[in-house]
Amino acid sequence: MQEHASPKLDRRTRKRLATRQAISDSATRLFMEHGFDQVTIDEIAEAADVGRMTVFNHFPRKEDMFFDREDEVREMVFAAIQGREEEMSPVTALRLLAHRCIEDRNPLLPLFGAPLRFVATALASEALKARARQMCSEFTRVLAAMLAESIDRPADDTDAHLLAGLLVATWSVAFFEGYNVADRNGDAEAAGQIFLRLIDRGFQAAAAAVSGTPYV
Secondary structure, eight states: OOOOOOTTSOHHHHHHHHHHHHHHHHHHHHHHHHOGGGOOHHHHHHHHTSOHHHHHHHOSSHHHHHSTTHHHHHHHHHHHHHTSOTTOOHHHHHHHHHHHHHHTTOTTSOOSSTHHHHHHHHHTOHHHHHHHHHHHHHHHHHHHHHHHHHTTOOTTOHHHHHHHHHHHHHHHHHHHHHHHHHHHHOOHHHHHHHHHHHHHHHHHHHHHHTTTSTTO
């Protein structure tokens, strides 16, 4: 992941961000070269030229160094929901976000080129797969809260939680079906088409589940 320190940040903050970036870059390189489970914290610290505790100060878990763009994904989704046009539903805003990700080949959707290695590395590690499942569950709760807030409903709104679960499940299935195509024959266009076809169908079904509500 690449972070860009703003010139308005103080020197201490810039230094902290630069250290975090160096750790992230070193970890990513080692994970891609050797596999996640084969790389140790000590090796990452040495490659980044920092101490072991410095690594943990920035990344409490080894898995966090691999999935270090989760906040960016959440920010992207939040921006799509909050920045939608007044007459647009949250479901439509998220469906259009999926289409933009494919059109722009957004690196946060690793279906194209080098990022495919990221997915392959994750699938080869039980620890990463377990963390990915945990993150998916966490994101579903976060998305439910985002959806509820977007139409001024309480965070525990049952329709929001139902909708969030269906949307996240759709995205997950669509992504892995697209990945399987890209990984098998390298056809990025076909992978994107399959991803979007499943997104459109799944989001339509999710919308039907909460029909009659402001979510759709």
